[in-house]
Amino acid sequence: MKVLHFIPNFADINESVGLQYKIALIKAMAESAEVHLLCADYPGIDMGSVHVHKFSLLKNLFGRWHSSFKKFLADIRPDVVHIHACWNIYAYYLQRCCEKYRIPTIITFDRQLEAWHSSGHYCLCNFFKSVIYQRYIVSHAKVLHAVCDNEICSISDYVGYPTLLCKILGIRSEHANTLHIDESNGDIGNVEYDVYVSKQNKNIRNIVLIDIFNEIYEKSISPLSDRLIGMYQIVVDSNPFWLMSSEDCCAEDILLYAGATENIAGLQLSDNQRRILSTLDDKAWRRILLHSYNQGILEFVFSGIEKYNLSQPFSQEQIGGIFCLLENKSQRITNIRNTSKIKTDSSLSDLERDIMIKIMTILYGIKHRIEIKRKDMLDLYLSLKYNNFDEIQLYNKVHETGILKDTARLFQIMKERYGLSEGFMFIEPINDSKTEKLRKMFFKSNIQ
Secondary structure (H helix, E strand, C coil): CEEEEECCCHHHHHHCCCCCHHHHHHHHHCCCCEEEEEECCCCCCCCCCCEEEECCHHHHHHCHHHHHHHHHHHHHCCCEEEECCCCCHHHHHHHHHHHHCCCCEEEECCCCCCHHHHCCCHHHHHHHHHHHHHHHHHHHCCEEEECCHHHHHHHHHCCCCCHHHHHHHCCCEEEEEEEEEEEEECCCEEEEEEEEEEEECCEEEEEEECCHHHHHHHCCHHHHHHHHHHHHHHHHHHCHHHHCCHHHHHHHHHHHHHHHCCCHHHCCCCHHHHHHHHCCCHHHHHHHHHHHHHCCCHHHHHHHHHHCCCCCCCCHHHHHCCCCCCCCCCCCCCCCCCHHHHHCCCCCCHHHHHHHHHHHHHHHHHHCCCCCCHHHHHHHHHHHHCCCCCHHHHHHHHHHCCCHHHHHHHHHHHHHHCCCCHHHCCCCCCCCHHHHHHHHHHHHCCCC
16 A cells, blocks of 8 residues: 655654654554655655655745646645644645546644644634645545544534624534444554544544554554554555546456356457456555446446456455445435426336436436436446337437436436447437537546
């Protein structure tokens, strides 16, 4: 695993009695992972096998698009970024760059969200920091690391606005769930975590408790390092699509198509497809299978693996047993406007009505950022490919409902990603600028 630690003021850490543990922690972590440290002021102390990098405060404060952060992430390409900062604007800049490169982040606040920190000079300074970037950091990190029991509440309840303004805006926090995780990690054995899930309006905060001080004073630094690496693995497993390469996505498409195809004799791999499947390592298989599990297509992907007689290290039970954190997603669609007319339309058969509802649900969900999965796309693919329907009737209905061109763009994507040929479509696919916009919507929704 490749981990990047971001500590903008590393010299202050070296001089702080309460935070010096970070130096020993990062050095111990480098013994079992590839560890990089990014800081603005490196005092020149021995960091063992840690790769130390420096960045310019001035250049990244006023530079165009903070190019050095982007270049650094593109060159290093870490699996996860651990930010050890709270009220620092460079943490916000790096957070935004990580989102651009789809790298999950973890934030350690070191109790700087406690009342004695956040309320100090609030009107003069911290309020503006909170409005401009602090709330964004808290809401967009994949995991918030609490260093002690008392910090859990301060992270969970942190809003960043005065209490009166929160009441006016209707902003509130609520504790949603507490999970005790006993996670098996192949490299370090079993590790245990307490995960606290809180909701602030629609945003979900995953707070992982790793009591730094008890670990340090009661044990050696190595168990603490192992627990953090285990936490990084949970974050990586919870965001498999973020780390999937274009070849990983292509491999998932190949296996999904094979698993959904009834005619085994018609399955033939090109030289490039054969190369992609043969070069997948254990990490790539883990990403692909976890994403397939999250998208509800794992059974079809495993069917494709069997049809191509491929070997990989995981079973369906193992993939289903891997713990993943909750994501900030809206609820699944249960009913949408305009489908009520379709459901009561007697001119449509049950099959045609089902196809219309599936098309309308996918288009509505992806455009309104409501959760859609690859399983929804696959269900539409199977309905179109393996059933006889009235093409003219469906064409007239999509034209009547005003989604003719959007359906044609959806069919173009299904042709590219699911292998649906034009003979099974009732509209000729369209490939234009709005089709590209629809592709980006699917990508941003972590679907494909």
